[in-house]
Amino acid sequence: MIINHPILGPRDAQEFTYLGDANLIDRPDWRAENAIKAFHDYLHLRDNPAGEHRELWFHEQGDRSWLVVTRDTLTHEITSVELARDVARERGRGK
């Protein structure tokens, strides 16, 4: 697989390590009432879709950036690659 890095251009997927579902960006609030349940679900449960999947890849052998890759789990086709930083900021993280 080739991952089209937003900064570096097309890179072999071998340069990356895979973490998993991009929902891992949405870390629950530890102060919330239901924090224990929220962290259980966050850590252990997955949608695991057959089809389009947004997922986190780490460019370990490159610029060490985190990417959100949108990939089809049935065909392995990659349709979009974003910097995880941008995605996280859009979702209101890091303020």
Next chain:
Amino acid sequence: MTYSAFRILKEALTGHKGWGPQWRDPVPQPDYDYVIVGGGGHGLATAYYLASKFDQGRIAVLEKRWIGGGNVGRNTTIIRSNYLLDGNEPFYEFSLKLWEGLERDLNYNAMVSQRGVLNLVHTDAQRDSARRRGNAMILNGSDAELLDADGVRAMYPFLNFEDARFPIKGGLLQRRGGTARHDAVAWGYARGADRRGVDIIQNCEVTGFRIKDGKVLGVETSRGYIAADKVGVAVAGSSSRVMETAGMRLPIESHVLQAFVSEGLKPTISGVITYGAGHFYCSQSDKGGLVFGGDIDMYNSYAQRGNLPAVEDVMESGISLIPALGRVRLLRSWGGIMDMSMDGSPFIDRTHIEGLYFNGGWCYGGFKATPASGYCFAHLLATDRRHETATAYRLDRFRRGCMIDEKGQGAQPNLH
């Protein structure tokens, strides 16, 4: 029809005209006592043990394609019970004991061959860990033997003993481990179940469940609605997709694992060898091909094929362990979809829906578990109680803090 030497002789003398199909092709009935979703090894074994050891009710196995076409037809055929943790080892030892009596039980040649499984160690720390695991196995009634380098050399002189970085220091040997003929396991269970009245219905995809007031009433299928008192799901890599239709999110990710077979060679590798410094395991089939595999591809996948980096990694590991492999030609490779769980251990449990039961999360170790998985799932379906060797395989174990994490990797499924 019971198979026997006499039968073979009789058929040989009469032109082999008496062999019939091994199982029927029944039309689905409108309702059953038990519906098993998934006609793989685990589903067929569940139906077989339900019919032969537990309830004598009306049982159906529903398979979306043909039986035995998923992971039971795609694995590297290794059977063993060399686990460390209390939640696992009694279960896998129970499974190995069932393997030992399987062919007589099924009246079917599953080619179970206890040729020994050897896990190599390359450092002092690995040797300590192997000794500890061996002791855990023995404490649970299994067998284990710690070999030194000379012991390994006597068995497999062609291994790369003097590798500067990963010298072979010894290995943990389970002599009762070995291999089995994977397809024959599926077929043997199918025939055994069919002979006891189980309807095996192929080309029948379950598309959803009919649930009312928290109780399952039956399953929606591509061949119409089928009512059932109890529904057991054993669909491996498709677990999340099927259980999603019952409104469940599972602690599972689906990943692709590739496996390989070489051209046929003269007898070279008498047992199963696993590499301790890389992820590589290898045995030789009775036809002569080397059957081997390594790591999963590491990313979520429902495609039954992988990518080349994983292939390269397996070949590199193989050649660093067995340099002679460099001259061997690869014949075939394929992929299967693994239901990787969050702690690397499986589930055999009820769900929050009454009458709906789940069996899955086998990661890439499901084949060896087939008999015990079927037996324990049948036990749970028939009695509503967990089998004594499968009490830890609960869906709520992460909430309760009772993970069974053999490798201590945490909730990162691709590392188990």
